Amino acid sequence: GAVVSQHPSWVICKSGTSVKIECRSLDFQATTMFWYRQFPKQSLMLMATSNEGSKATYEQGVEKDKFLINHASLTLSTLTVTSAHPEDSSFYICSALSGQLNTDTQYFGPGTRLTVL
Amino acid sequence: DAKTTQPPSMDCAEGRAANLPCNHSTISGNEYVYWYRQIHSQGPQYIIHGLKNNETNEMASLIITEDRKSSTLILPHATLRDTAVYYCIVIQGAQKLVFGQGTRLTINP
Numbered sequence: 001g002a003v004v005s006q007h008p009s010w011v012i013c014k015s016g017t018s019v020k021i022e023c024r025s026l027d028f029q030a031t032t033m034f035w036y037r038q039f040p041k042q043s044l045m046l047m048a049t050s051n052e053g054s055k056a057t058y059e060q061g062v063e064k065d066k067f068l069i070n071h072a073s074l075t076l077s078t079l080t081v082t083s084a085h086p087e088d089s090s091f092y093i094c095s096a097l098s099g100q101l102n103t104d105t106q107y108f109g110p111g112t113r114l115t116v117l
Numbered sequence: 118d119a120k121t122t123q124p125p126s127m128d129c130a131e132g133r134a135a136n137l138p139c140n141h142s143t144i145s146g147n148e149y150v151y152w153y154r155q156i157h158s159q160g161p162q163y164i165i166h167g168l169k170n171n172e173t174n175e176m177a178s179l180i181i182t183e184d185r186k187s188s189t190l191i192l193p194h195a196t197l198r199d200t201a202v203y204y205c206i207v208i209q210g211a212q213k214l215v216f217g218q219g220t221r222l223t224i225n226p
Binding site for chain 1: 219
């Protein structure tokens, strides 16, 4: 149990385009999902917290209009990077939280590597 | 900022026990100690967590000192696939995880 998937696993896009990344909890319902970003040789940095059916809470310094998060169901959250630029190239990772399985434990997806040309 | 301190790197021989220390001297009474690891270019993997009692699962053991100011993650028989960055995180309830730099564990053949 506690499997989280992400799609796509990698994506290359042109500067100025938008990219959508999906995060799914496959065998449990996730009331809360988190989105992280990791630059090379750095640790994970939390971008935002999303709760099903409500607006996401963004960390300081993260532009909510650039990184659109939708958590429309208990098993799916999406992150859309709008008007992507080369500096947005990074490893994007989601995690899902379910009190049903192992109280308050976050389970992570495999990550999506975004390269903006 | 992370509430934990870990050595930046460690080496261990394959087949031996890997003991990864973590200091969390400011931990509060209702905060748990969580351990995750991240293998290169993958998402973090949950290993184990505990409050004050020692814990063991199929992956590892977690030893928490009586004063809860430090803990040790033990991989009993390390394999090459255990090479990863290990993160010790202190968290209360369903809060956001704050990742520090972790310990880069290298298992040598």
